[in-house]
Amino acid sequence: MTLDEIKALIDAMAASDLAEMEVAKDGWTLRLARQIHRARSADDPASRPASGAPAFPVTAACAADVPSPVPGAPAADEVRAPLAGLAYLSPAPEAPPYVALGQAVEAGALLCTVEAMKTFHEVRAPRAGSIAAVLIASGDEVEGGQPLLRLT
Incomplete structure (x- = not known):
């Protein structure tokens, strides 16, 4: 499909x-x-209108607009989105990010999550390395297969 x-x-x-x-x-x-x-009471915080701000802070300083070496061809060092959804670089808006630029990570380390249909899918490091680039900002809408981070 x-x-x-x-x-x-x-x-x-x-x-x-x-x-x-x-x-x-x-x-x-x-x-x-x-x-x-469901119907909510006026006291219910979930019934209040959203402020328009994303649920998680967007940290553009972490995002780098670095294209793939060959458009459409996956690079061995790219970590890609498993499916389309909203990508988050931290577990909560006020929490520190899972990983930072230049940080060393082990194989299987949690790098970010992708939310699709109210379900969070963990994106883990396929191998040990260090974070060479963060290609998205927290709260970005991503497509399945889109590069999220780059390892060295």
Whole structure:
């Protein structure tokens, strides 16, 4: 299933009144479900309007706009997003980032998380090395396969 097919399914669901949709193709199963909003009281903090600021601070100082050596070809030192979603570089807005530029990491170290459909997916270091570049900012929307960090 391609990203364009997934986006088309999301658009089709958004244009309909379906509550859930499940599609299977090429060994993949995609399940889309609308979030049900419950009635909230005026005292409930979750019912207050959002300020427009992202849930996590965006730290542009950590992000570097460094392209892949060959566009479209994965580099061995790039850590890529496992799926489309929102990428976070720290566990909470006020918490320090999981890793910093230049920091040495072991294989399996937690580098960031990608949130998709209210589920957080951990992105871990595939090998030992050090963080050579952070290619995203916390809260960025990322595509599946997009480079997130670069190891040396």
